[in-house]
Amino acid sequence: MSRWSMRSGQAATTDCRGQLEPSAALVAVFAVCVGLALFAGTLDSTLARVDGGDEVRRDLATPTLGQAHAAVAPDGIANPERLAAAAATAGPDGYHVAVTLTAEGERWRAGPAAPPDVSTAVRPVSVRLDPGVVVSGTLRVEVWP
Secondary structure, eight states: OOTTSOOTTOOOOOTTSOOOOHHHHHHHHHHHHHHHHHHHHHHHHHHEEEOSTTOEEEOOHHHHHHHHHHHHOTTSEEOGGGHHHHHHHSSOTTOEEEEEEEETTEEEEESOOOOSSOEEEEEEEEEEEETTEEEEEEEEEEEEO
């Protein structure tokens, strides 16, 4: 006899399933919506920075630095010969980008001269100076409209 079959003297019951009251379901949906709204507001405030008045500027240098690093150091070691390609492809449309690589007292730069008030991001990188010679360096990206 299976466990679902009725034994003698037992009545069949249909209240074995879990049910939820409509008000509890509405409260749960409301809580999820409030959580999503708070998350979206927090995300928007971290992406935007207010610079006086009503002007809002996005942090463009950080994602541009990631793209420039991928172009300059696809294998994890930066090559100064790839700076021009990085400056041409890393930035967002309509913005100017300058990429600078420094290591062991040497400095390589690609892109136009930046004005004094620009969005900047910097990260340490390994730099190949000669075949078999890899040293610590710095990759810097400047982005402006």
